[in-house]
Amino acid sequence: MEKLKLLVSQQEIEKAIGRIAEELKRDYRDQPPLLVGVLKGAFVFMADLIRALDIPVEIEFVKLSSYGTKTKSSGKIRVVQGLRSPIRDRDVLVVEDIVDTGLTIHFLLDYLAKKKPRSLKLCALLDKPSSRQIDLAIDYKGMEIPDVFVVGYGIDYNEKFRYLPEIYYLEETS
């Protein structure tokens, strides 16, 4: 049995997105970016983020698969669904739900960099700095969280809990 414990409220999520949106508006006002969302977990964050921006962004999605267990990434990652349009000379902003070990996003940034965008930056709602296995700069960050397994706000456990408007952590109960 899993028990859900509230970690981040709707209000805290809104506040973090509002702050990121202000930073993005400041940095991309004259060069509207192409936002690349990482499926599936980032789709809710992406939807709220683009509506908090009042600049004409374009969006794309990529889907990755990791050969890890349900709760830990193995670092062996592959692209399941790639980009549908070229990103050469575009200002690309990757939108991710969680940076944990950093291996997934490191792989994706490498994959995108080879396509020669004009600029490539990373925006992540949640950061678990204590689990990091690779040095990585998060250019726009929602908030840091402890090393717990979270669900809700688009983020799942076995496809469950994505619909929840807040972010919870899972506590194992027997």
Ligand code: 5GP
């Ligand atoms: P990393 O490669 O940085 O270890 O892991 C990144 C990916 O692992 C995230 O995009 C997410 O899909 C998944 N992940 C990491 N931590 C969590 C978590 O607490 N909950 C869920 N549901 N997925 C996580």
